[in-house]
Amino acid sequence: MWELILVGVLALVAGVALGFFIARRYMMSYLKKNPPINEQMLKVMMMQMGQKPSQKKINQMMTAMNKQSK
Missing domain, CATH: 1.10.20 (Histone, subunit A)
Structure with a gap:
């Protein structure tokens, strides 16, 4: 039972980290193409x-x- 909770928490942390880096890369490329x-x-x-x-x-x-x- 606790293994299932641990896997869920690890998957959540990995998803948040991956989402952050993907969003950061997208914004950097967007600002490069469309500068303020x-x-x-x-x-x-x-x-x-x-x-x-x-x-x-x-x-x-x-x-x-x-x-x-x-």
């Missing part, structure tokens, strides 16, 4: 929309985006 927006990307987007980006405006937009993501 940085100041340079924001500047390029604003220029494509026909706006002249100032550093102050870029900083305001980055602050707003960081607040929204939290």
Whole structure:
């Protein structure tokens, strides 16, 4: 009886560890393919929309985006 409980607990621990590493690998590859927006990307987007980006405006937009993501 106790062997069955021990096997169950070990399987649970192994599953959690394996799930963690699989999720970590997936997130690392996702962030590599889709990097978060940085100041340079924001500047390029604003220029494509026909706006002249100032550093102050870029900083305001980055602050707003960081607040929204939290």
